[in-house]
């Protein structure tokens with residue numbers, strides 16, 4: 001077993017009476033890719049935001065390289081943040097900036113790199129995700145959703161993070177484009193030797209980018225294992241989810 | 256389901272005591288909610304102000320905001336000032352002529368413009384123009400997760416988004432109001448000379464005689480405070496926007512309404528401080 005990069009234990013988070021995370025335990029090995037699957041609204045995005053420090057968990061521990069990150073001071077949090085990269089569910093591109101400025105943003109504003117130097121890296125990353133260099137001068141509103149995902153990916157890898165989080169990287173894309181994005185994710189993560197934690201409900205995507213899979217249900221991890229074991233997990237939640245059956249232990253609350 | 260059945264059970268067992276408890280419950284919740292809001296707002300203000308003085312500074316963002324908030328507000332503030340000055344001259348003339356006190360027109364225009372009308376009206380106009388756009392822009396960034404994205408790219412949104420707007424609004428409002436003072440007095444002058452038949456020399460000398468440094472300075476201090484209020488409430492409501500387009504709309508409305516009311520309240524407080 002290689003060393004643990006990221007470890008969550010007993011993470012809880014509630015919004016008022018809405019208990020979203022009920023003690024999440026999760027571990028990701030260095031250089032591996034873990035995909036968390038689970039239905040809409042099960043708290044996948046909330047879990048990522050807790051790890052990123054965008055939300056404060058109510059209790060529990062989140063360790064990065066063995067260092068506790070819950071309750072860190074703003075300065076130390078900044079240090080940890082430099083290890084992270086996040087691809088947001090909606091892309092979250094800065095619409096007041098051109099595509100290349102978006103990609104170079106973390107380098108220029110976050111790391112204080114000179115503009116020319118950052119621009120060169122940005123263009124390189126833009127072509128690496130399969131876009132032509134001229135796209136760099138367009139604004140996010142002027143490009144398609146698929147292109148936005150690519151730009152988002154380029155922005156994430158530009159700062160060479162050690163841990164990358166992907167929040168539903170393929171939702172809203174056609175199956176072919178989704179597959180292209182999956183390939184890009186695998187390539188880019190391997191290039192960087194990064195650790196990846198992704199969340200998705202797209203099983204094709206999960207099978208492609210995962211080394212390990214975990215299933216979240218009602219704010220808890222109900223199964224985790226190797227991606228190869230997905231089809232014979234013996235877990236009824238996983239079975240129901242990957243086959244998309246309406247009846248089973250996962251019931252839709254009639255709300 | 257469970258929540259529903261609990262609620263009906265409560266409704267059934269309600270008596271006079273239950274009703275009283277209900278009222279106290281609601282009252283307590285309202286008070287607690289209010290305290291929580293004030294608390295979170297105070298923390299927000301503290302953090303925002305602290306980040307204005309802590310490096311790194313984002314000079315380009317500040318410059319953009321100085322131009323956006325200052326330069327582009329000039330037409331609005333200028334129009335407001337000139338017509339206010341003109342109508343002041345007209346109104347005070349019709350009023351004072353009943354007492355044969357037309358000589359007071361210049362003074363009334365100068366004092367009302369510098370002390371009250373230029374800062375308050377400019378503040379309200381800027382609340383509508385700048386406060387709304389700050390709130391809408393930041394709320395949209397919140398809703399589309401751009402603010403979270405800033406954080407993950409190691410850029411503090413307080414430094415990058417909020418500090419430049421706060422500084423720019425606080426610095427530019429006094430300059431806008433100073434220009435508004437001049438334009439407003441000029442508006443009154445034009446009406447007095449060409450419409451009411453005053454002589455140029457005497458109107459101007461009356462203006463200079465009555466104006467004191469304190470009149471102008473107090474107006475400029477007010478302007479700075481109003482600028483701060485507009486930017487702060489715009490940022491606060493935008494930053495804490497609820498999800499969705501509705502959230503952005505509500506943030507914008509709340510920013511404009513709350514900053515307009517705060518401007519009027521602080522105008523009274525500051526007038527009290529300066530002139531009593």
Ligand SMILES: Nc1ncnc2c1ncn2[C@@H]1O[C@H](COP(=O)(O)OP(=O)(O)OP(=O)(O)O)[C@@H](O)[C@H]1O
Pocket residue numbers: 015018020039040041042043044045046047089201
């Ligand atoms: N900032 C917040 N304030 C209040 N409630 C929130 C907040 N963020 C998320 N929630 C609630 O937490 C729950 C889980 O949301 P989350 O976004 O994590 O779902 P998800 O698993 O990512 O779903 P999806 O697959 O649709 O993205 C939802 O009920 C949501 O209403």
Ligand SMILES: [Mg+2]
Pocket residue numbers: 044045046089167168
């Ligand atoms: Mg989500």
